[in-house]
């Protein structure tokens with residue numbers, strides 16, 4: 001068993017999940033999370049993390065992405081399936097964690113050919129997910145294809161706090177500190193350690209990383225399933241209920257390279273109006289919504305997907321990178337953390353000296 005310590009940079013869903021797996025694998029190794037922002041001590045709606053702390057602003061639901069046309073999507077599909085098994089177990093065994101299984105529905109105006117080939121009974125979210133292709137008469141007037149299946153949703157501030165509390169209860173340490181580079185993490189506990197980089201966007205040093213702004217509205221009304229409506233023009237409407245009575249996320253936007261951190265009033269109006277038009281069984285008029293919060297977050301998107309890589313920046317200074325989750329950090333989290341653990345084991349178990 002190595003006596004070195006491990007420092008995880010980042011306390012978003014990726015860092016917290018990776019730290020959880022590392023702690024399970026190395027119970028006798030000191031593991032520290034260092035992050036500029038960490039989950040809030042309460043889940044008060046007055047807490048306002050920065051737009052850069054993506055994990056605080058997600059929906060979050062699990063919406064498997066088909067078709068599996070690229071190696072990246074095929075790989076992510078595996079991560080998502082793996083994560084779904086663990087999230088479902090958490091939902092059953094730890095209801096306080098803010099994860100719940102629930103029905104999901106999707107409508108498409110212009111479905112990809114691969115989707116059109118799917119038939120009722122196929123596996124979509126996980127084996128036995130009850131996947132069913134909707135009949136024409138069940139679709140909204142302008143939708144060409146739709147499906148329903150079983151999925152899960154996450155109350156994100158509750159879940160991240162739960163992950164961190166468990167980590168702390170098992171002896172983990174959390175330090176709130178902004179680093180100027182990932183390499184600076186070696187200063188935190190000396191060089192004899194492994195640094196795991198889950199900083200979301202790699203502290204601004206990866207040219208493949210961009211941000212995708214997302215604005216959503218949290219409303220008090222509680223919907224009973226997650227639903228997504230994708231239009232041919234690339235816009236979409238979705239509802240994501242937050243388990244444990246956390247209201248419903250009405251969404252949402254995807255704005256590449258848009259750095260505006262304040263919510264836009266016109267966007268909020270548009271999202272609520274589109275929700276009323278798209279999901280008439282939820283809330284009948286815009287005026288009826290009880291708005292709890294406007295959300296703006298920056299998805300840490302990376303061309304080609306996550307960077308999972310071992311990098312030795314100097315003798316004795318090894319970094320395992322695990323960042324660039326984009327818009328899927330929750331639904332892929334346990335798969336991504338498994339990949340990070342695999343790389344950490346390569347370093348800790350192999351000839352590489354920490």
Ligand SMILES: Cc1cc2nc3c(=O)[nH]c(=O)nc-3n(C[C@H](O)[C@H](O)[C@H](O)COP(=O)(O)OP(=O)(O)OC[C@H]3O[C@@H](n4cnc5c(N)ncnc54)[C@H](O)[C@@H]3O)c2cc1C
Pocket residue numbers: 009010011012013014015034035036037038052053054055056057058059060061062177178179180181198199200201203213214215216252296297298299300323324325326327328329330331332
């Ligand atoms: C509107 C919206 C809706 C979304 N919906 C979903 C969804 O339904 N399902 C889903 O799976 N995903 C969804 N996402 C995406 C999801 O939020 C992200 O993929 C995920 O949160 C990324 O997590 P992360 O831990 O990699 O990064 P982050 O959550 O951004 O965490 C990065 C961590 O690194 C730390 N850090 C960064 N820089 C430094 C530094 N210089 N020094 C020290 N620490 C640093 C930060 O403080 C933070 O702790 C959504 C995102 C948005 C914005």
